Amino acid sequence: MHTERIELPAPAPGHTRALTVHTLGSGPRKAYLQAALHADEWPGLLVLQHVLERLIKLEQAGKLLQRIVIVPYANPVGMNQRLFGYVPGRFDAVTGQNFNRGMSVDPDAVLEKVREQLGSDAEHNDRVMRETLHQMALDNRGDYEIQALHSALLSQSLDANIMLDLHCDDEALPHVFYGDHQRETGKSLGDCLGFPVRLEEDVRGVVAFDGTHTQPWVKVAEATGAPFAEPCFAATLELRGSTAVSDELARRDAEGILAFLEQQGYLSDSGASPQPQAHDTVAVNVDQVKVIKAADNGLITYRKDMGERVEKGEHIGDIVLLDRDTPERVPVTAPATGFLFTRTVDYLVYPGSTLGMIASDERQIEPGQQLSF
Template structure:
């Protein structure tokens, strides 16, 4: 294992932070997988999974079973990890700007197209090499202006030339679920099955340029632009993995998830060794559904939030999910889903404010557009 420290520009005088990446296997192989934990720094379960991954990757490397290079960031966001206010860790948003740490990454397609027009030819593998080289050059050419921009640039640069990119998160109260691009649906099914995901959510463009999407989306957009005469392969599978709820910091679950992620890498050819027979026997727990089909259910007014359904429950259209009770006016409102699907995530706050998203149901029919992710 090789450890690399990536310094961040100082946020203020007298301060210093860095990002730590762990590199296993052989970079010269030309194959690369990238896994990062807790880009939202207050989402702790991914950090524990990363520790389980580190221990198993060390053993695999010692046994000579890592076929390419695997890069692991055990903690992707030291800025967010430092944002503690009166005992509460505030790691989802940059407190200096209010911007989500998983939004506003550089989407490079429009910049890439004019640069690649004179370069791409009939060889898809050479095209892949040229695209990756050009992507890295574009990222290197525009320096960051703030520490958070610097962090995002480091993460995007580390992942930009990877074949597989897994961004490990968690929700507040949730079952395992996965987000990925619609063109990557077939490649995502083994990952969802191995993890026991109860929702696999697909979108071509979810809005606000989250990390994983800006790494993978260029490949299908460039393929569509250049057409079959200058073929562009889907050279990167990228996904956001939501490791259940924020309080599920459990060693047994972390080991289970690490085992599933490594088996996914083995099936993709990044790790050598025999198939994990127990994982191979697992059946999928969900079908892929469009992110545009997710119904965010909101509170119509302030009040005590009383859930009637649990994460993982299957709901039929019209079912009551929760009730909001205003203790000042005694107003009571039943919250119902208008779609049939899986309740895959809900808030942990027992008091709702007016307009607050309180839960999400994965329906099978697309009906939304625009910005599809929560803040």
């Protein structure tokens, strides 16, 4: 293993920030893993420590077959947001930008750079794409610290063959997002992890960090018809809720990740196996996710657990109103039929706030529009 530190521009006199990048193994293919791009989401930080421990031993035993790059904390900028005892961590304090949005490379600019170089040789086309994307990541440093952070991360990840971005929700069943053009690999990943919910998205629209890695391949292939051998597979892993930080869960998730990497040819004889499923599995397109919104302010209490199927109109919880003369509640009904898989833990809710999410049976939003939270 070798470890590199990438310095970010100092945000103020006397401050230095850096990313730590571990590289293990060698080979033409690269898997890249990072955690806590949303700096308030910590389960993945522990998972990657478990992954790292295992990979170091596998490397010593000569069992790594390709390169694996680990960025153990993806957002030192957000991690330093300590506000009266909390780490907000989700949005950049200077620009207001969500740390997991707005870093995609312009597909038209990629197309312009690669069009003349692509031919009928898929391996050659892959090399052209990876070199171009890597250079564009380095060039897009921008003016703001968040842009320098994105550039530094993408300079390590954008030419990868596999990219796994570790996040978590408020309180959720573990789930995974990936492009709907890579259903087969996404299913393998979900099966290895033992995650019950798989969300498939059209990456041609608004994308997060994961889709930033797959969108250029999809758009360039569509525009040119050129063949590619192994476009990047990228996924976001939502590791349950923000308080689900435990060695037991982290060990389990690390096993699932290693099983997937072994299945994809990155290592051998890891001893890792696909994790068991605790629930029925559900795979839906992201545009079938129905967000449950609060209509009043007050305290939310739930009548339904995550993993339960709910019917449209069913009474799933109550908002306890606090500003009435006598105790009063407003029922919350399911806005769609499907599988309840997330709930908020910000129990003091307000009109418009998100109460939870249902993997529903029908389309809820326009395809290609990334969920906005």
